[in-house]
Amino acid sequence: MSRKIHEIRKDLSQMIENYRKLGEDKKEEAQSLLTKVDEYTRELNDAIVVDAADKALAANHISDNERREINRFSYAKYMREAIDGKLSGFESEMAAEAKREATNIGVQLKGVGIPHVVLSNKRAAAGQNVTVPADGGFLVQEEGLVYVDALRAKLILNELGVTFLTGLVGNLPLVKGGQFTAQWLDENGEVEDEKTSFSKYLLSPKRVALTGAYSKQLFIQSGIDIENYIINELTTAHAKSLNEAMINGSGASGEPKGILNLDGIGSVVGGENGAVLDWKKVVGLETAVAVENADLGSLAYLTNSKVRGAMKTTEKSQGTARFLMEGGEVNGYKTVVTNLVPADIKKGTGTNLSAMIFGNFADVVLAQWGGLDFIIDPYTLAKSGDIKIVANAFHDLGYKHEKSFAAIKDIITE
Known part of the structure; x- marks a missing residue:
């Protein structure tokens, strides 16, 4: 049975008190306490994330009747009417709900919104037009994905077990545990009181903008499945931006910091100007995580197609016919x-170098606040009859334990 947040915090405080009472000859006990601090900090962050997920789920829980009501929402009608600034009916009600939702999370909509309750419950028509001459034609409908489910399906890191939280209200705090430090003393010296330092950082809404331009004619067409087309276009762009941020986000200009730019992750260095990947470097990534006692959870490698090609043609040891990557797996x-x-x-004189990451991807927390905020501009591209659309979403990325990851960033593949 999972422990409560206050129970874990109480145990952390007790460990600090125990440390203060240790004598200078108790170094092994001090190290044991340090290990416990690390374990309990991880447990505390897990509990915080689970608590946030439970609250978000409760806040967004709706009945079957409400879900059927939400299925009345039409993305195509919403876009068509938003172009003229005249939302009506259920779409207008949901735009008002999006505005209330944004106020609750401290965000001001720049346009008209689609609330999270629609994104997480509205099922788009997944059918296609099928003409059967003997019957004169009919429409086949299959149940489609909700926006949030479709977004997850397009997230590459979703395959790696990233923790994905939606429908959040308020900031999400994660805790970093400090470390004990040792003191050398004379025989009768008195150890100074010391507190283990814990820092807290908050995941908070950061805006990611999705842009595109579409023909006005598209939104008045009724002969094709516009609902699916719109959702697919949005989720593809949305997922791409989140993948890029999780892997290599700069941490500047409002962008979250990605794994490759995190301070404190393990590192394997190829060479001054890069190096060809070999078995020792591959295992070195795993070792860098394991020595931090972080080799648990959703462990996996993440890399690009150039590195995959190199691993499939590089032997572990010459003449063995055993390769770095076999059967879609590495080690x-x-x-x-x-x-x-x-x-x-780029590194030294090396260019076009590649990266590879190993780690516990369950320690990545991808948080989402609210729904989508649409700015629909029928004027900028009016001469060509096109509509410019900017959709804003609100996310942040956090890492429960940076040492859960290791990377090599100077792989020569060609």
């Missing part, structure tokens, strides 16, 4: 490939 671990992992890194 028995799941290996996910996306070309969003950079292949253009």
